[in-house]
Amino acid sequence: MLLIIIALLVNLFIETSASFSVVVPPDPVVAHVGSTVILPCRISPPENAEALEIRWYRQDQFSNPVLLYNHGKIQDTQDESYRNRTSLTPQSDQSGGLQDGDVSLRLEKLRVQDEDSFHCYVSGESSYSSEKVVLKITALGSTPVLVPQPLDDGRINISCRSSGWHPEPSITWTSDDGKVLHPGGSSHSRGEDRMFSIHSWMAVSQSDTQLVTCSLSIITGELKESRIDVQAIISSDLWKALFLIFLAFALLGLVGLILYKYREKLTGKKPADVAKEIAELRKHAVEITIDSENSHPDLKVSKDGKTMRDSPDYHHTGDGFPYELFAFGAQRFTSGRHYWEVELGRENTAPKHYWLIGVVKHGTFRLKDRSAFTPSSGYWFLCSDGPNGFHINTDPPVKLPLTPRPEQLGVLLDYDDGLLSFYNIKERKHLLTISSRFSGSVVPLFNPGVGDKSPLRILDCPKPAESAAEPSQHLMSNNSSEA
Numbered sequence: 389m390l391l392i393i394i395a396l397l398v399n400l401f402i403e404t405s406a407s408f409s410v411v412v413p414p415d416p417v418v419a420h421v422g423s424t425v426i427l428p429c430r431i432s433p434p435e436n437a438e439a440l441e442i443r444w445y446r447q448d449q450f451s452n453p454v455l456l457y458n459h460g461k462i463q464d465t466q467d468e469s470y471r472n473r474t475s476l477t478p479q480s481d482q483s484g485g486l487q488d489g490d491v492s493l494r495l496e497k498l499r500v501q502d503e504d505s506f507h508c509y510v511s512g513e514s515s516y517s518s519e520k521v522v523l524k525i526t527a528l529g530s531t532p533v534l535v536p537q538p539l540d541d542g543r544i545n546i547s548c549r550s551s552g553w554h555p556e557p558s559i560t561w562t563s564d565d566g567k568v569l570h571p572g573g574s575s576h577s578r579g580e581d582r583m584f585s586i587h588s589w590m591a592v593s594q595s596d597t598q599l600v601t602c603s604l605s606i607i608t609g610e611l612k613e614s615r616i617d618v619q620a621i622i623s624s625d626l627w628k629a630l631f632l633i634f635l636a637f638a639l640l641g642l643v644g645l646i647l648y649k650y651r652e653k654l655t656g657k658k659p660a661d662v663a664k665e666i667a668e669l670r671k672h673a674v675e676i677t678i679d680s681e682n683s684h685p686d687l688k689v690s691k692d693g694k695t696m697r698d699s700p701d702y703h704h705t706g707d708g709f710p711y712e713l714f715a716f717g718a719q720r721f722t723s724g725r726h727y728w729e730v731e732l733g734r735e736n737t738a739p740k741h742y743w744l745i746g747v748v749k750h751g752t753f754r755l756k757d758r759s760a761f762t763p764s765s766g767y768w769f770l771c772s773d774g775p776n777g778f779h780i781n782t783d784p785p786v787k788l789p790l791t792p793r794p795e796q797l798g799v800l801l802d803y804d805d806g807l808l809s810f811y812n813i814k815e816r817k818h819l820l821t822i823s824s825r826f827s828g829s830v831v832p833l834f835n836p837g838v839g840d841k842s843p844l845r846i847l848d849c850p851k852p853a854e855s856a857a858e859p860s861q862h863l864m865s866n867n868s869s870e871a
């Protein structure tokens with residue numbers, strides 16, 4: 389009985405005073421990590437909100453609000469994680485703000501953790517209303533890094549990796565004619581920062597397609613993609629087989645030479661391809677020297693800036709590769725193709741077991757955290773870590789079996805196409821290509837590791853001759869002096 393009377397009284401009271409409701413957009417509001425967003429909310433019919441209580445809070449957090457406005461000002465009562473990031477702001481220039489009943493919330497420096505439902509609660513003396521706005525946070529990850537690895541059956545296994553996504557992106561592989569290809573496998577993981585990392589791979593053969601594109605996209609339609617030329621990789625893998633032909637002919641001497649010339653006529657392109665490939669690489673040869681001022685103090689760098697090794701006084705503490713022993717090239721590249729060769733072993737000594745060779749974005753030197761040496765932070769390299777084998781610094785790193793151990797490594801930086809390729813010069817073999825995207829200026833990166841007998845030495849590349857025939861001559865004479 390008493391309850392009914394109270395209910396009646398309350399009803400009467402509400403009906404006799406002005407009542408309002410709050411209006412919010414029906415669709416989620418989508419915003420990028422790090423950006424500023426306005427969560428719209430207004431009183432309808434419009435009414436001056438200055439004397440009302442305005443409370444923005446997350447689900448089940450009524451008493452720990454994101455923002456509380458009361459008694460004409462913003463109160464201190466606030467969820468700590470929103471301090472200094474919130475304000476009441478008009479949702480547009482046309483809006484009259486609080487006086488016009490616009491109680492929209494401005495939220496700055498968005499984090500993934502801000503993805504939630506936000507309640508817009510407005511309470512007056514006799515009436516209150518509440519509605520929720522859904523906020524979705526997106527983060528566009530890194531440009532995918534593509535790594536091709538040859539398979540025994542002649543196909544190549546291309547892996548595509550990228551990190552820093554939110555929400556989980558969808559992966560699409562396409563061929564050059566836009567046909568969708570089906571990946572061999574895909575997986576994702578989520579870091580402590582709640583961002584998604586993606587790894588997908590597929591095996592392709594030469595007859596499948598020329599170009600393969602891996603693209604990652606999120607709900608907003610934004611995407612990042614990388615492309616790789618399958619034909620170029622497969623054909624450079626022919627190197628080794630073709631070189632065997634050269635070797636045989638070199639042993640046969642003059643007869644070989646004649647045969648070779650004859651063969652060149654017969655088969656037309658192939659032997660010339662090899663010569664072309666080498667000539668092509670060395671055509672882009674640049675002289676690299678070490679910027680000794682910026683290199684690690686425990687490195688010994690020769691006067692000519694070409695040879696480096698760990699100082700005998702240096703003792704590596706901690707385990708794992710001594711990443712701190714970085715040396716940087718004095719040359720910077722912002723476009724074009726550049727090629728250099730590095731020697732990793734001297735005659736009569738075993739090839740080095742510890743080294744790291746690649747490129748780094750200028751200005752990103754000296755990161756403390758070793759897990760930070762990733763393409764998205766401006767590092768691209770191949771590393772030989774002794775008994776732990778070889779890896780490239782994709783995120784996470786990819787381990788590679790490389791046999792025999794390279795004694796002489798060729799590095800081709802193709803800035804415009806975003807490719808970094810490694811060649812085993814002695815074996816005449818393309819090892820791998822990292823496909824990425826470079827920005828700013830990029831400098832050569834070296835690290836001689838610790839404890840090897842041999843130093844790491846930047847070679848002076850033999851200049852290729854002008855005509856197509858001469859480089860192959862050069863190749864043969866190189867080879868016969870070795871035999």
Ligand SMILES: *[C@@H]1O[C@H](CO)[C@@H](O)[C@H](O)[C@H]1NC(C)=O
Pocket residue numbers: 468471472
């Ligand atoms: C908010 O800003 C004040 C004054 O600028 C500062 O003292 C305080 O540490 C900041 N609080 C947070 C959580 O950032």
Ligand SMILES: *[C@@H]1O[C@H](CO)[C@@H](O)[C@H](O)[C@H]1NC(C)=O
Pocket residue numbers: 539545546547572589590591786
């Ligand atoms: C291709 O490489 C990925 C690693 O990037 C590996 O997980 C997968 O098993 C490989 N596929 C084949 C067919 O070797």
